[in-house]
Amino acid sequence: MTFDRMERWVKVSYKFASLYPVNSAEQFGSVITIQKLARFEHDIDVLEEEYRSKRSQGLSEVPGELDRITTYSYLWVLGAYEIIRTLAQKTQHALHIKTRDEFARLRIPLAKLEPSKKHASSDFAFPEPVFFSASHEVGWTLNPNLVMTRKQLSEALLESLEKS
Numbered sequence: 001m002t003f004d005r006m007e008r009w010v011k012v013s014y015k016f017a018s019l020y021p022v023n024s025a026e027q028f029g030s031v032i033t034i035q036k037l038a039r040f041e042h043d044i045d046v047l048e049e050e051y052r053s054k055r056s057q058g059l060s061e062v063p064g065e066l067d068r069i070t071t072y073s074y075l076w077v078l079g080a081y082e083i084i085r086t087l088a089q090k091t092q093h094a095l096h097i098k099t100r101d102e103f104a105r106l107r108i109p110l111a112k113l114e115p116s117k118k119h120a121s122s123d124f125a126f127p128e129p130v131f132f133s134a135s136h137e138v139g140w141t142l143n144p145n146l147v148m149t150r151k152q153l154s155e156a157l158l159e160s161l162e163k164s
Contacts, residue, residue, distance in 0.1 A: 001042040005158075009038035012161035016083070019090050034161075037079055041154055044072045044138075052136030070129040073138040073150045074110055080157055081107040091164065099160040106140055106148050119143075 013034035020027035047069045054061070081103040088096040101118070106127060108116040115123035119142070127140035130147060139149035 001038070001045050006038060006042070008158055008162065009041075010035060012158060013038075015161060015164060016087065019087075033079075034083060037076070037083065040072070040076055040079070041150075044069065044076060044150065047072065048131075048136045048138065051131070052133055055133055066131060069131070070138050073129075076150055077103065077107055077110060077153060080153065084157055084160065087161070087164070093164055095160050095163055099156050102148075102156055103153055105142065106153070109142070110140070 013031045016034055017027045017030045020030060047065075051061075051065060051069060081100075084096060084100045084103055087093075088100040105116050105119055105123070108114065109123065109125060109127050114120075114125050123143045123146075124141070127142050127148075130139050130141055131137070132139060132149070135149075135151075137149050137151045139147045139152075141147050
């Protein structure tokens with residue numbers, strides 16, 4: 001993660017905090033939660049890059065290495081969803097609702113093993129994880145025509161928070 005990206009996360013953490021009373025536990029907790037999410041994203045980015053680098057050098061996969069990346073990415077999506085869900089609920093801002101719905105499309109099948117109601121006719125009950133070697137990122141196949149990546153969701157969340 002670049003310094004600029006981390007700076008974006010820090011800035012949005014304080015914007016999110018402005019929804020709560022000054023010096024409240026909720027305000028403090030919201031800043032910490034978003035900044036921890038950013039650090040977690042950084043850790044996943046490092047793991048993805050290491051994995052891609054090893055594959056490009058022809059090195060063998062360490063058992064469980066890719067599973068660790070997909071598990072961490074899965075947990076990142078679940079945590080990030082709660083942030084955007086809370087923000088959409090508190091503000092009713094159209095962009096936050098749109099971003100929440102993007103996250104829900106992946107989060108619901110990941111957590112509940114069923115497609116979201118809005119996409120029940122097209123999406124799988126459980127999205128298959130995929131790893132893109134070229135971009136070194138984890139994604140999930142939601143249906144035969146759609147793959148969603150953690151990085152796409154991360155950018156959508158950041159943009160949503162920045163524009164609030």
